[in-house]
Amino acid sequence: MxxxxxxxxxxxxxxxxxxxxxxxxxxxxxxxxxxxxxxxxxxxxxxxxxxxxxxxxxxxxxxxxxxxxxxxxxxxxxxxxxxxxxxxxxxxxxxxxxxxxxxxxxxxxxxxxxxxxxxxxxxxxxxxxxxxxxxxxLLAMEQKYKDDFIFDLLYSNIDTPETAVTRGELWGWHLDRPHLVMVFELDHYEHFSTDPQLMEEVLELARLAALKIDQAPILMEKRGELVAILPVEGLNRKKDKARVKEFASNLCDKVRGKISPRMFRAGIGRVYPAPTEIFRSYQEAKVALELGRLVPSCGGVPVFSDLGMVRLLYNNDRQELEEFYQETLGELEQYDQELGNDLTTTLKSYLAHSCDLKRTAQALFLHPNTLRYRLKKVEELLEIDLEDLDTKLDLMIAFKIKYLLKPETG
CATH class of the missing domain: 3.30.450.40 (GAF domain)
Incomplete structure (x- = not known):
């Protein structure tokens, strides 16, 4: 040649x-x-x-x-x-x-x-x-116009559902259907590093993952955060939730495989029928993501509607939460610190296992009599009755609060 x-x-x-x-x-x-x-x-x-x-x-x-x-x-x-x-x-x-x-x-x-x-x-x-x-x-220019519109949806800058539907039709989006929002976040994002390029890859991985589901999400990336607005049928809540969680889990697994040991987290908001309410789902998804970071029991991909008591506590005054925790578990925690005991962990495990002595003893590798002795000691220190339903509820709330109050470790 x-x-x-x-x-x-x-x-x-x-x-x-x-x-x-x-x-x-x-x-x-x-x-x-x-x-x-x-x-x-x-x-x-x-x-x-x-x-x-x-x-x-x-x-x-x-x-x-x-x-x-x-x-x-x-x-x-x-x-x-x-x-x-x-x-x-x-x-x-x-x-x-x-x-x-x-x-x-x-x-x-x-x-x-x-x-x-x-x-x-x-x-x-x-x-x-x-x-x-x-x-x-060309795609970057098109994405900029899309992002401007998505931003308006996420921050409630659109007056009427009809306006949102009409604008969405320009991109082939059917905003007259129910939607929910998922938020994904890259931990410790730094703009002046390779992280912006990494988030571009995350966006492409999300587009690939979207090919495997029936209705592709609307996607936007902004400074370490990936937002996905997903249409749902709204006819079968259980099926919709499973599909959404599967999409989120698969994407998180793929991204974590590329960035380990850094974390990539997700949170899912509730379904709303009108496009002018999408901003609510966005705020809920961000709360779910944050609670997933703080409270391990929220699961791998927390869904706002499943968070129950925790989401109510999250919106409470921090000082009130601190006072409730100290009144409920503070004395027990201080006793453990002073004497090197671990009665707090024993109590937490007992509540986590539905107050079942046998299951708790197996989980803690304790003899049942040893467990009974420890729980009796807890009752004496806190002056409570562990058979009382309200007492159990207070203790469970206090343990939830402990996670919400602890400093972020990433």
Whole structure:
């Protein structure tokens, strides 16, 4: 392959780009030259363009790509059990990582040797990078307009439901349906670091996760926070909640796998029928996220409607909560600190196991008689009766308050 031919081919590719044929025109041009199917995928293995002789993969379809060995361009492509050998070329970008890959699938019609395919492919990759940059710029501009509208929804800046529905239709969003809000947060986010780029990756992972559910969420990322506004049917609450929690849990697991030991948390608000009430679900989701950070019993992905007593305590005056805690458990905690005992933990476990002596003893690896002695000591110190229902309730509330009052450890 002569330098003159490579330069001529590059000019032909640039002409395709100038003609506005996009990635589809570039892969078709390349495919004609080499006589083999060509596919362009992004960094998340989503199909962006295919030549006419390639498998009929729709844009956005996720395929599986094996990484080429060092010094080799060969890889394999898998889709639902079908496998193709391929030549894989990186599409290099500037400062944003790899935008994607150029794949040449093996086939009987190939006209050129691998060396020539790679030489021409590098020219194609360069021009594809220009097209990716153009697309990214357009998407960023579109996302800005979307974000402005989403911001108005989250902060109740829209007067009527009809206005919200009409504006949402511009983006294909059906805001006349019930929606809820999920909030995801990256711990210790720092703007002047690699965290903004990390949040861009999180946004892409959320878009990938959205492909697996029936109704995709409206997504917005802002300074370490990812907001997802999800439409729900509203006909089966249990089914809706399971679907929402599954989406949130899957996304959290994927992100935590990339950022460990840092934390990535989520909170879910309640469902509201009108778009002008979406801001309420947003505030609830933020409260649920915060309570999930403070109170372990809230679970992996706390849902505001499930938080019960804890969400009521969260809105109370901190001084009142402190006084209630000290009046209820303060003396027991002081006794433990002075004598090195752990009666507080014993009492907490007893309440957590529904005041069942046998289960509590097993959980604490204690003889039942030892447990009875400890609980009797608790009753004497606090001057209470552990058989009294109101007393049990006060103690459970006090333990919830302890989590709410403790300083944040991240």
């Amino acid at each position: 002569t330098p003159e031919r490579l330069l001529e081919f590059q000019n032909e590719l640039l002409q395709e780009l100038a003609a506005g044929t996009g990635l589809g025109g570039l892969v078709e041009k390349y495919s004609d030259q080499i006589g083999a199917p060509v596919v362009v995928i992004d960094a998340y293995s989503r199909v962006k363009a295919v030549s006419q002789n390639a498998p009929h993969w729709p844009e956005g379809k996720v395929i599986t790509l094996s990484s080429p060995e060092k010094g080799s361009f060969k890889c394999s492509v898998d889709d639902d059990g079908a496998t193709w050998e391929a030549i894989c070329l990186e599409i290099a970008g500037r400062g944003k990582g790899l935008p994607g890959y150029l794949l040449v699938l093996d086939g009987p019609g190939r006209k050129l040797k691998e060396k020539e395919i790679v030489a021409l492919g590098k020219q194609v990759s360069f021009v594809c990078a220009l097209e990716f940059a153009r697309i990214r710029s």
